[in-house]
Amino acid sequence: MQPLIPTLAVLLSIAGSTSAAPAPAPYLWKASAVSTTITPDKPMWMAGYASRTGPSEGVRQDLHAKTLAIEDADGQRLVIVTLDLIGVPRSLRDAIEKHTTEKHKLPPGSLLINASHTHSGPMIRIYEPRGKNRPEQVISSKVAPENEQQVLDEVRAYSAQLMEKITASIDQSLATLTPAQLKYSFARCGFSMNRRTRKPDGTFKNFPNPEGSVDQTVPTLQVYDAIGENLKSVLFGYACHATTLGDMQIHGDWPGYAQQYFETDHPGTVAMFINGCSGDQNPYPRRKVEYMERHGRAMATAIDAAIFANPVPVKGPLRALLEWTPVAYDTPPTKAELLERQKSKDHYEKRYATFLLDDLKHNGTLAKSYPVPVQVIRFGDSLTLAAIGGEVVIDYAHRLKKELGEKNKGAIWIAGYSNDVMCYTPSKRIIEEGGYEGKTSMRYVRSTVHPTNWSPAIEDTLVKKVHQLNDQLNSARSNKKP
Numbered sequence: 001m002q003p004l005i006p007t008l009a010v011l012l013s014i015a016g017s018t019s020a021a022p023a024p025a026p027y028l029w030k031a032s033a034v035s036t037t038i039t040p041d042k043p044m045w046m047a048g049y050a051s052r053t054g055p056s057e058g059v060r061q062d063l064h065a066k067t068l069a070i071e072d073a074d075g076q077r078l079v080i081v082t083l084d085l086i087g088v089p090r091s092l093r094d095a096i097e098k099h100t101t102e103k104h105k106l107p108p109g110s111l112l113i114n115a116s117h118t119h120s121g122p123m124i125r126i127y128e129p130r131g132k133n134r135p136e137q138v139i140s141s142k143v144a145p146e147n148e149q150q151v152l153d154e155v156r157a158y159s160a161q162l163m164e165k166i167t168a169s170i171d172q173s174l175a176t177l178t179p180a181q182l183k184y185s186f187a188r189c190g191f192s193m194n195r196r197t198r199k200p201d202g203t204f205k206n207f208p209n210p211e212g213s214v215d216q217t218v219p220t221l222q223v224y225d226a227i228g229e230n231l232k233s234v235l236f237g238y239a240c241h242a243t244t245l246g247d248m249q250i251h252g253d254w255p256g257y258a259q260q261y262f263e264t265d266h267p268g269t270v271a272m273f274i275n276g277c278s279g280d281q282n283p284y285p286r287r288k289v290e291y292m293e294r295h296g297r298a299m300a301t302a303i304d305a306a307i308f309a310n311p312v313p314v315k316g317p318l319r320a321l322l323e324w325t326p327v328a329y330d331t332p333p334t335k336a337e338l339l340e341r342q343k344s345k346d347h348y349e350k351r352y353a354t355f356l357l358d359d360l361k362h363n364g365t366l367a368k369s370y371p372v373p374v375q376v377i378r379f380g381d382s383l384t385l386a387a388i389g390g391e392v393v394i395d396y397a398h399r400l401k402k403e404l405g406e407k408n409k410g411a412i413w414i415a416g417y418s419n420d421v422m423c424y425t426p427s428k429r430i431i432e433e434g435g436y437e438g439k440t441s442m443r444y445v446r447s448t449v450h451p452t453n454w455s456p457a458i459e460d461t462l463v464k465k466v467h468q469l470n471d472q473l474n475s476a477r478s479n480k481k482p
Contacts, residue, residue: 027315030071031180033233033270034169047086048119061251066272069173072316081113082272084252087421109322116255118242125447131362179226183311186219189302192240195282204435220306239276244292257296275417279391314382319473324371325465328455332366352443366451373419376469381409390425392416428459
Protein backbone atom coordinates (compact mmCIF):
# COMPACT_ATOMS: atom_id res chain seq x y z
CA MET A 1 0.00 0.00 0.00
CA GLN A 2 1.28 3.37 -0.95
CA PRO A 3 1.71 5.90 1.94
CA LEU A 4 -0.85 8.65 2.01
CA ILE A 5 0.64 11.91 0.78
CA PRO A 6 -1.58 14.92 1.37
CA THR A 7 -2.19 17.04 -1.65
CA LEU A 8 -1.55 20.79 -1.72
CA ALA A 9 -5.31 21.40 -1.65
CA VAL A 10 -5.63 19.33 1.53
CA LEU A 11 -2.75 21.14 3.17
CA LEU A 12 -4.31 24.49 2.37
CA SER A 13 -7.63 23.27 3.72
CA ILE A 14 -5.99 22.15 6.98
CA ALA A 15 -4.10 25.41 7.28
CA GLY A 16 -7.29 27.35 6.75
CA SER A 17 -9.16 25.37 9.39
CA THR A 18 -6.43 25.95 12.02
CA SER A 19 -5.65 29.56 11.25
CA ALA A 20 -5.91 32.14 14.03
CA ALA A 21 -9.14 34.00 14.61
CA PRO A 22 -9.43 37.41 12.97
CA ALA A 23 -7.80 40.24 14.91
CA PRO A 24 -10.28 42.20 17.03
CA ALA A 25 -11.47 45.48 15.59
CA PRO A 26 -9.54 48.52 16.86
CA TYR A 27 -11.08 50.64 19.60
CA LEU A 28 -13.15 53.53 18.22
CA TRP A 29 -11.20 56.68 19.08
CA LYS A 30 -11.42 60.17 17.62
CA ALA A 31 -8.53 62.62 17.81
CA SER A 32 -7.12 65.87 16.48
CA ALA A 33 -3.87 67.75 17.09
CA VAL A 34 -3.26 71.46 16.50
CA SER A 35 0.04 73.37 16.65
CA THR A 36 0.13 77.14 17.27
CA THR A 37 3.14 79.47 17.23
CA ILE A 38 3.52 81.45 20.47
CA THR A 39 6.84 83.20 19.81
CA PRO A 40 6.78 86.75 21.23
CA ASP A 41 6.42 89.33 18.45
CA LYS A 42 8.99 91.61 20.09
CA PRO A 43 11.91 91.32 22.53
CA MET A 44 10.83 90.31 26.04
CA TRP A 45 12.48 89.64 29.37
CA MET A 46 13.22 85.94 29.56
CA ALA A 47 12.44 83.34 32.21
CA GLY A 48 14.76 80.89 33.89
CA TYR A 49 18.11 82.52 34.63
CA ALA A 50 18.61 85.30 37.15
CA SER A 51 21.84 86.38 35.43
CA ARG A 52 19.98 87.92 32.50
CA THR A 53 19.84 91.70 32.74
CA GLY A 54 17.81 92.65 29.68
CA PRO A 55 15.25 91.47 27.12
CA SER A 56 15.77 88.75 24.52
CA GLU A 57 18.10 89.50 21.61
CA GLY A 58 16.62 87.39 18.83
CA VAL A 59 14.75 84.20 17.97
CA ARG A 60 16.72 81.02 17.38
CA GLN A 61 13.59 78.88 17.06
CA ASP A 62 9.84 79.47 17.24
CA LEU A 63 7.94 78.43 20.35
CA HIS A 64 4.69 76.48 20.15
CA ALA A 65 1.56 75.61 22.07
CA LYS A 66 0.17 72.28 20.92
CA THR A 67 -3.19 70.70 21.65
CA LEU A 68 -4.23 67.07 21.38
CA ALA A 69 -7.95 66.38 21.74
CA ILE A 70 -9.07 62.76 22.17
CA GLU A 71 -12.57 61.29 22.35
CA ASP A 72 -13.41 57.71 23.32
CA ALA A 73 -16.20 55.48 22.02
CA ASP A 74 -18.57 56.78 24.73
CA GLY A 75 -17.99 60.44 23.84
CA GLN A 76 -15.72 61.17 26.82
CA ARG A 77 -13.05 63.71 25.85
CA LEU A 78 -9.55 64.62 26.95
CA VAL A 79 -7.54 67.73 26.02
CA ILE A 80 -3.76 67.81 26.47
CA VAL A 81 -1.94 71.13 25.98
CA THR A 82 1.87 71.28 25.82
CA LEU A 83 3.77 74.56 25.99
CA ASP A 84 7.31 75.59 25.02
CA LEU A 85 7.46 77.75 28.15
CA ILE A 86 9.10 77.87 31.58
CA GLY A 87 5.95 76.73 33.36
CA VAL A 88 2.20 76.83 33.74
CA PRO A 89 1.04 79.73 35.95
CA ARG A 90 -2.00 78.80 38.05
CA SER A 91 -3.81 81.85 36.66
CA LEU A 92 -3.36 80.53 33.09
CA ARG A 93 -4.59 77.06 34.04
CA ASP A 94 -7.66 78.58 35.73
CA ALA A 95 -8.51 80.77 32.73
CA ILE A 96 -8.19 77.91 30.22
CA GLU A 97 -10.19 75.59 32.46
CA LYS A 98 -12.96 78.18 32.71
CA HIS A 99 -13.10 78.36 28.90
CA THR A 100 -13.17 74.57 28.37
CA THR A 101 -15.74 74.06 31.12
CA GLU A 102 -18.12 76.74 29.91
CA LYS A 103 -17.79 76.26 26.15
CA HIS A 104 -17.08 72.55 25.87
CA LYS A 105 -18.48 71.14 29.16
CA LEU A 106 -15.10 69.53 29.74
CA PRO A 107 -14.55 68.37 33.35
CA PRO A 108 -11.43 69.88 34.99
CA GLY A 109 -9.77 66.46 35.22
CA SER A 110 -10.00 66.09 31.44
CA LEU A 111 -7.70 69.07 30.83
CA LEU A 112 -3.94 68.55 31.22
CA ILE A 113 -1.49 71.43 30.65
CA ASN A 114 2.24 70.67 30.70
CA ALA A 115 5.29 72.91 30.19
CA SER A 116 8.59 71.89 28.63
CA HIS A 117 10.35 74.20 31.13
CA THR A 118 12.58 75.77 28.50
CA HIS A 119 14.75 78.45 30.09
CA SER A 120 14.86 80.31 26.78
CA GLY A 121 11.29 81.52 26.55
CA PRO A 122 9.58 84.73 27.68
CA MET A 123 8.81 85.68 31.25
CA ILE A 124 5.19 84.69 31.92
CA ARG A 125 4.90 84.44 35.70
CA ILE A 126 3.72 87.48 37.61
CA TYR A 127 3.94 87.66 41.38
CA GLU A 128 0.46 87.94 42.85
CA PRO A 129 0.69 88.97 46.53
CA ARG A 130 -1.80 87.46 48.94
CA GLY A 131 -4.45 89.80 50.27
CA LYS A 132 -7.16 91.96 48.72
CA ASN A 133 -6.50 94.72 46.19
CA ARG A 134 -2.74 94.20 46.08
CA PRO A 135 -0.91 95.05 42.84
CA GLU A 136 0.85 92.41 40.77
CA GLN A 137 4.61 92.63 40.33
CA VAL A 138 7.25 91.33 37.97
CA ILE A 139 9.46 88.75 39.65
CA SER A 140 12.91 89.41 38.19
CA SER A 141 15.24 91.16 40.60
CA LYS A 142 17.24 92.40 37.60
CA VAL A 143 14.51 94.68 36.27
CA ALA A 144 15.28 98.29 37.21
CA PRO A 145 12.44 100.02 39.13
CA GLU A 146 11.90 102.53 36.33
CA ASN A 147 11.33 99.65 33.85
CA GLU A 148 9.14 97.49 36.07
CA GLN A 149 5.77 98.77 34.88
CA GLN A 150 6.76 98.40 31.23
CA VAL A 151 7.87 94.81 31.77
CA LEU A 152 4.71 94.06 33.72
CA ASP A 153 2.57 95.43 30.87
CA GLU A 154 4.52 93.36 28.33
CA VAL A 155 4.03 90.15 30.35
CA ARG A 156 0.31 90.86 30.71
CA ALA A 157 -0.05 91.55 26.98
CA TYR A 158 1.82 88.37 26.04
CA SER A 159 -0.21 86.32 28.53
CA ALA A 160 -3.45 87.63 27.01
CA GLN A 161 -2.28 86.66 23.51
CA LEU A 162 -1.18 83.27 24.82
CA MET A 163 -4.58 82.66 26.34
CA GLU A 164 -6.33 83.53 23.07
CA LYS A 165 -4.09 81.24 21.04
CA ILE A 166 -4.41 78.28 23.39
CA THR A 167 -8.18 78.48 23.66
CA ALA A 168 -8.47 78.87 19.87
CA SER A 169 -6.33 75.75 19.36
CA ILE A 170 -8.49 73.83 21.84
CA ASP A 171 -11.63 74.94 20.01
CA GLN A 172 -10.14 73.89 16.68
CA SER A 173 -8.94 70.50 17.92
CA LEU A 174 -12.34 69.63 19.43
CA ALA A 175 -14.10 70.78 16.25
CA THR A 176 -11.94 68.63 13.97
CA LEU A 177 -12.00 65.26 15.74
CA THR A 178 -11.72 62.39 13.25
CA PRO A 179 -11.58 58.59 13.66
CA ALA A 180 -8.20 57.45 14.91
CA GLN A 181 -6.20 54.60 16.39
CA LEU A 182 -4.04 55.09 19.49
CA LYS A 183 -0.94 53.07 20.28
CA TYR A 184 1.61 53.10 23.09
CA SER A 185 5.26 52.08 23.24
CA PHE A 186 8.47 53.33 24.77
CA ALA A 187 12.18 53.55 24.13
CA ARG A 188 15.10 55.09 26.00
CA CYS A 189 17.40 58.06 25.56
CA GLY A 190 20.64 58.78 27.38
CA PHE A 191 21.57 62.46 27.67
CA SER A 192 19.86 63.16 31.00
CA MET A 193 21.92 62.90 34.17
CA ASN A 194 21.24 63.50 37.84
CA ARG A 195 22.59 66.91 38.84
CA ARG A 196 22.81 66.49 42.63
CA THR A 197 26.44 65.86 43.58
CA ARG A 198 27.47 65.60 47.22
CA LYS A 199 30.43 67.75 48.26
CA PRO A 200 33.04 66.71 50.86
CA ASP A 201 31.24 68.75 53.54
CA GLY A 202 28.02 66.78 52.94
CA THR A 203 26.13 69.53 51.11
CA PHE A 204 25.06 69.29 47.47
CA LYS A 205 26.05 71.22 44.36
CA ASN A 206 24.44 71.39 40.95
CA PHE A 207 26.92 69.24 39.03
CA PRO A 208 26.63 66.11 36.86
CA ASN A 209 26.40 62.94 38.95
CA PRO A 210 26.62 59.84 36.72
CA GLU A 211 25.82 57.62 39.73
CA GLY A 212 22.66 59.53 40.62
CA SER A 213 19.11 58.33 40.04
CA VAL A 214 17.64 58.82 36.54
CA ASP A 215 14.67 57.71 34.45
CA GLN A 216 15.65 57.62 30.80
CA THR A 217 12.42 56.10 29.54
CA VAL A 218 10.78 57.78 26.53
CA PRO A 219 7.05 56.92 26.66
CA THR A 220 5.05 57.65 23.51
CA LEU A 221 1.35 57.86 22.76
CA GLN A 222 0.92 57.61 19.00
CA VAL A 223 -2.15 58.84 17.13
CA TYR A 224 -2.79 57.25 13.74
CA ASP A 225 -5.56 57.67 11.22
CA ALA A 226 -8.61 55.36 11.22
CA ILE A 227 -6.81 52.54 9.41
CA GLY A 228 -3.72 52.76 11.61
CA GLU A 229 -1.23 53.53 8.89
CA ASN A 230 -0.59 57.29 8.83
CA LEU A 231 0.90 58.85 11.96
CA LYS A 232 -0.94 62.07 12.80
CA SER A 233 0.54 62.98 16.17
CA VAL A 234 2.89 61.66 18.83
CA LEU A 235 3.00 62.60 22.50
CA PHE A 236 6.38 61.79 24.06
CA GLY A 237 7.89 62.19 27.49
CA TYR A 238 11.31 62.38 29.15
CA ALA A 239 12.67 63.43 32.54
CA CYS A 240 15.22 66.16 31.83
CA HIS A 241 15.50 69.91 32.34
CA ALA A 242 15.39 72.05 29.18
CA THR A 243 18.55 73.93 30.13
CA THR A 244 21.21 73.12 27.55
CA LEU A 245 21.69 76.83 26.74
CA GLY A 246 21.41 80.03 28.73
CA ASP A 247 21.78 82.52 25.88
CA MET A 248 19.68 85.59 25.12
CA GLN A 249 17.76 84.08 22.22
CA ILE A 250 14.27 82.61 22.20
CA HIS A 251 14.06 78.85 21.55
CA GLY A 252 12.60 75.62 22.93
CA ASP A 253 15.97 74.10 23.92
CA TRP A 254 16.33 70.36 23.29
CA PRO A 255 12.56 69.60 23.52
CA GLY A 256 11.91 72.24 20.87
CA TYR A 257 14.51 70.72 18.57
CA ALA A 258 13.29 67.16 19.23
CA GLN A 259 9.80 68.19 18.11
CA GLN A 260 11.15 70.12 15.12
CA TYR A 261 13.35 67.25 13.91
CA PHE A 262 10.61 64.64 14.33
CA GLU A 263 8.06 66.75 12.47
CA THR A 264 10.56 67.32 9.65
CA ASP A 265 11.21 63.60 9.44
CA HIS A 266 7.45 62.87 9.51
CA PRO A 267 5.69 65.59 7.48
CA GLY A 268 2.17 66.32 8.65
CA THR A 269 2.76 64.93 12.14
CA VAL A 270 2.39 67.04 15.30
CA ALA A 271 5.00 66.12 17.93
CA MET A 272 4.24 67.10 21.54
CA PHE A 273 6.51 66.91 24.60
CA ILE A 274 5.34 66.15 28.14
CA ASN A 275 8.01 66.90 30.73
CA GLY A 276 8.55 64.14 33.27
CA CYS A 277 9.97 64.18 36.79
CA SER A 278 13.01 66.21 35.79
CA GLY A 279 13.45 68.47 38.82
CA ASP A 280 16.91 67.04 39.55
CA GLN A 281 17.84 66.01 36.00
CA ASN A 282 19.93 68.04 33.53
CA PRO A 283 20.99 67.53 29.92
CA TYR A 284 24.69 66.82 29.53
CA PRO A 285 26.85 68.06 27.97
CA ARG A 286 25.62 71.66 27.99
CA ARG A 287 26.41 75.26 27.04
CA LYS A 288 26.84 74.80 23.27
CA VAL A 289 24.31 75.07 20.46
CA GLU A 290 25.53 71.82 18.92
CA TYR A 291 24.84 69.97 22.18
CA MET A 292 21.28 71.25 22.22
CA GLU A 293 20.79 70.15 18.62
CA ARG A 294 22.35 66.74 19.31
CA HIS A 295 20.09 66.16 22.30
CA GLY A 296 17.10 67.08 20.14
CA ARG A 297 18.21 64.69 17.42
CA ALA A 298 18.85 61.91 19.96
CA MET A 299 15.32 62.34 21.30
CA ALA A 300 13.75 62.35 17.83
CA THR A 301 15.61 59.11 17.13
CA ALA A 302 14.36 57.63 20.42
CA ILE A 303 10.77 58.43 19.42
CA ASP A 304 11.33 56.63 16.12
CA ALA A 305 12.75 53.69 18.06
CA ALA A 306 9.65 53.58 20.26
CA ILE A 307 7.38 53.60 17.21
CA PHE A 308 9.45 50.80 15.67
CA ALA A 309 9.31 48.72 18.88
CA ASN A 310 5.95 47.01 18.32
CA PRO A 311 3.45 49.57 19.67
CA VAL A 312 0.51 48.22 21.66
CA PRO A 313 -3.04 49.34 20.77
CA VAL A 314 -4.60 51.63 23.38
CA LYS A 315 -8.21 51.04 24.34
CA GLY A 316 -10.68 53.11 26.34
CA PRO A 317 -12.69 54.23 28.06
CA LEU A 318 -11.21 57.56 29.11
CA ARG A 319 -11.42 58.43 32.81
CA ALA A 320 -9.74 61.38 34.51
CA LEU A 321 -9.68 63.24 37.81
CA LEU A 322 -7.84 66.32 39.08
CA GLU A 323 -7.57 67.61 42.65
CA TRP A 324 -5.67 70.49 44.22
CA THR A 325 -4.01 68.90 47.23
CA PRO A 326 -3.02 71.12 50.20
CA VAL A 327 0.61 70.42 51.02
CA ALA A 328 1.95 71.71 54.33
CA TYR A 329 5.03 73.87 54.73
CA ASP A 330 7.61 73.23 57.41
CA THR A 331 7.87 75.49 60.47
CA PRO A 332 7.73 79.11 59.22
CA PRO A 333 10.23 81.79 60.31
CA THR A 334 9.25 84.32 62.96
CA LYS A 335 9.10 88.03 62.31
CA ALA A 336 12.28 88.49 64.34
CA GLU A 337 14.07 85.92 62.21
CA LEU A 338 12.93 87.63 59.03
CA LEU A 339 14.09 91.03 60.25
CA GLU A 340 17.50 89.54 60.94
CA ARG A 341 17.63 87.83 57.55
CA GLN A 342 16.72 91.12 55.91
CA LYS A 343 20.16 92.40 57.01
CA SER A 344 21.92 89.68 55.04
CA LYS A 345 24.59 90.60 52.50
CA ASP A 346 23.16 87.88 50.25
CA HIS A 347 20.96 89.81 47.81
CA TYR A 348 18.50 86.94 47.32
CA GLU A 349 18.20 86.15 51.01
CA LYS A 350 17.55 89.81 51.80
CA ARG A 351 14.97 90.07 49.02
CA TYR A 352 13.23 86.88 50.16
CA ALA A 353 12.94 88.16 53.73
CA THR A 354 11.49 91.44 52.43
CA PHE A 355 8.78 89.60 50.46
CA LEU A 356 7.87 87.51 53.51
CA LEU A 357 7.72 90.52 55.81
CA ASP A 358 5.40 92.22 53.34
CA ASP A 359 3.23 89.10 53.21
CA LEU A 360 3.14 88.94 56.99
CA LYS A 361 2.22 92.61 57.27
CA HIS A 362 -0.79 92.37 54.94
CA ASN A 363 -2.11 88.97 56.04
CA GLY A 364 -1.17 88.74 59.70
CA THR A 365 0.32 85.28 59.28
CA LEU A 366 2.33 83.36 56.70
CA ALA A 367 0.70 80.67 54.57
CA LYS A 368 0.61 77.22 56.16
CA SER A 369 0.08 75.20 52.96
CA TYR A 370 -0.19 75.41 49.18
CA PRO A 371 -2.54 73.51 46.82
CA VAL A 372 -0.52 71.27 44.49
CA PRO A 373 -2.39 69.81 41.49
CA VAL A 374 -2.54 66.03 41.16
CA GLN A 375 -4.14 64.46 38.08
CA VAL A 376 -4.69 60.87 37.00
CA ILE A 377 -5.85 59.88 33.50
CA ARG A 378 -6.77 56.30 32.56
CA PHE A 379 -6.97 54.95 29.02
CA GLY A 380 -8.94 51.82 29.87
CA ASP A 381 -6.47 49.23 31.15
CA SER A 382 -3.91 50.22 28.51
CA LEU A 383 -2.26 53.27 30.03
CA THR A 384 -2.25 55.33 33.25
CA LEU A 385 -0.90 58.89 33.13
CA ALA A 386 -0.32 60.60 36.49
CA ALA A 387 0.67 64.28 36.47
CA ILE A 388 1.84 66.39 39.43
CA GLY A 389 2.43 70.13 39.67
CA GLY A 390 5.78 71.78 40.25
CA GLU A 391 9.30 70.74 39.33
CA VAL A 392 8.90 67.14 40.41
CA VAL A 393 12.07 65.18 41.23
CA ILE A 394 12.87 61.71 39.92
CA ASP A 395 11.98 59.81 43.10
CA TYR A 396 8.27 60.24 42.32
CA ALA A 397 8.64 58.55 38.94
CA HIS A 398 10.35 55.48 40.37
CA ARG A 399 7.96 55.14 43.30
CA LEU A 400 4.73 55.70 41.38
CA LYS A 401 5.70 53.46 38.47
CA LYS A 402 6.27 50.64 40.93
CA GLU A 403 3.21 51.24 43.11
CA LEU A 404 0.72 51.96 40.31
CA GLY A 405 2.18 49.09 38.31
CA GLU A 406 1.23 46.73 41.13
CA LYS A 407 -2.40 47.92 40.89
CA ASN A 408 -3.08 48.69 37.25
CA LYS A 409 -2.77 46.82 34.03
CA GLY A 410 -0.95 48.47 31.15
CA ALA A 411 1.76 51.11 31.00
CA ILE A 412 2.45 53.74 33.68
CA TRP A 413 3.50 57.28 32.67
CA ILE A 414 4.48 59.86 35.32
CA ALA A 415 4.74 63.59 34.51
CA GLY A 416 5.72 66.70 36.43
CA TYR A 417 5.44 70.38 35.40
CA SER A 418 1.69 70.05 35.01
CA ASN A 419 -1.16 72.51 35.63
CA ASP A 420 0.85 74.75 38.01
CA VAL A 421 4.62 75.10 38.19
CA MET A 422 4.92 77.02 41.46
CA CYS A 423 8.34 75.77 42.68
CA TYR A 424 10.20 72.49 43.14
CA THR A 425 8.33 69.38 44.31
CA PRO A 426 11.02 67.48 46.22
CA SER A 427 10.86 64.02 47.76
CA LYS A 428 11.33 63.32 51.47
CA ARG A 429 14.88 62.14 50.74
CA ILE A 430 15.86 65.34 48.98
CA ILE A 431 14.30 67.53 51.70
CA GLU A 432 16.35 65.67 54.30
CA GLU A 433 19.51 65.94 52.20
CA GLY A 434 19.00 69.65 51.51
CA GLY A 435 20.48 71.45 48.54
CA TYR A 436 18.80 73.51 45.86
CA GLU A 437 15.75 71.39 45.01
CA GLY A 438 14.88 70.65 48.63
CA LYS A 439 15.70 73.91 50.35
CA THR A 440 17.39 76.96 48.84
CA SER A 441 15.23 77.20 45.70
CA MET A 442 12.22 78.20 47.82
CA ARG A 443 13.65 81.66 48.39
CA TYR A 444 13.24 82.57 44.72
CA VAL A 445 9.84 84.21 44.33
CA ARG A 446 7.75 83.05 41.37
CA SER A 447 4.00 83.56 41.09
CA THR A 448 3.75 83.25 44.85
CA VAL A 449 6.09 83.49 47.83
CA HIS A 450 6.61 80.32 49.84
CA PRO A 451 7.30 81.07 53.52
CA THR A 452 9.71 78.19 54.03
CA ASN A 453 10.54 74.70 52.78
CA TRP A 454 7.94 71.99 52.27
CA SER A 455 7.18 69.62 55.09
CA PRO A 456 8.97 66.27 54.62
CA ALA A 457 5.45 64.78 54.39
CA ILE A 458 5.02 66.24 50.88
CA GLU A 459 5.99 63.02 49.10
CA ASP A 460 3.57 60.80 51.01
CA THR A 461 0.83 63.43 50.70
CA LEU A 462 1.08 63.63 46.92
CA VAL A 463 1.61 59.90 46.35
CA LYS A 464 -1.39 59.13 48.56
CA LYS A 465 -3.50 61.51 46.47
CA VAL A 466 -2.39 59.82 43.24
CA HIS A 467 -3.51 56.49 44.67
CA GLN A 468 -6.84 57.92 45.85
CA LEU A 469 -7.65 59.31 42.41
CA ASN A 470 -6.50 56.13 40.70
CA ASP A 471 -8.65 54.00 43.01
CA GLN A 472 -11.66 56.24 42.39
CA LEU A 473 -11.25 55.78 38.65
CA ASN A 474 -10.94 52.01 39.05
CA SER A 475 -14.01 51.91 41.25
CA ALA A 476 -16.02 54.06 38.84
CA ARG A 477 -15.26 51.69 35.99
CA SER A 478 -16.05 48.53 37.94
CA ASN A 479 -19.38 49.99 39.04
CA LYS A 480 -20.36 51.16 35.58
CA LYS A 481 -23.34 49.28 34.22
CA PRO A 482 -22.74 47.44 30.91
